[in-house]
Amino acid sequence: MAIREVRTIGDEVLGKISKPVKEVNERTLQIIEDMFETMYHSEGVGLAAPQINKSIRLFVIDADPFQETYPEAKGFKKVFINPEIVEVSEEKWTFREGCLSLPDMNEDVERPSKITINYLDENFVEHEEEYDGICARVIQHEFDHLEGKVYVDRVAPMRKMMLKNKLRNISEGNVYVDYKMIFPAKRRR
Ligand code: ZN
Secondary structure (H helix, E strand, C coil), rough: CCCCEECCCCCHHCCCCECCCCCCHHHHHHHHHHHHHHHHHHHCCCCEEHCCCCCCEEEEEEEEHHHCCCCHCHEEEEEEEEEEEEEEEECCEEEEEEEECCEEEEEEHHHHHHHEEEECCCCCCCEEEEEEEHHHHHHHHHHHHCCCCCCCHHHHHHHHHCCHHHHHHHHHCCCCCCEEEEECCCCCE
């Protein structure tokens, strides 16, 4: 078990389209375990593999901390491998998102309120499930990471322009974080 360093916005790996997972082996299970540990350590509710520099289609979620406000989050702890969002609702919902790769900021993001997702679990068993509310929200946020996107890519262009300095400061490491992070501008090669 190990806590991994979380990659920050500006890091190449966060902009890449991740590759499908071919099998779940010892190493994959170790990555999954480390991802949960890293996520709990940094008090996140979801973590995608690219955030720890693994460009593979895998994310983990434990939305339990949301359960007081959103009852549907209770016990929602899962591993998603090679996920495909097969259906989204026309109805949208705006929610203030945050991300471990963008510390110290939150923005309103509009997304479909309901989704159907097809994925493999950690035993490589296929599932197709429907989610709404906070669960659908966290899933879509994490799924974006596999597509090389972060939530600020979904805010209005005007707003994104206003965030430019803030985002630069984050990628340069001029931000307070109490979990292990790696900043592209500070990284030693
Ligand atoms: Zn994120």
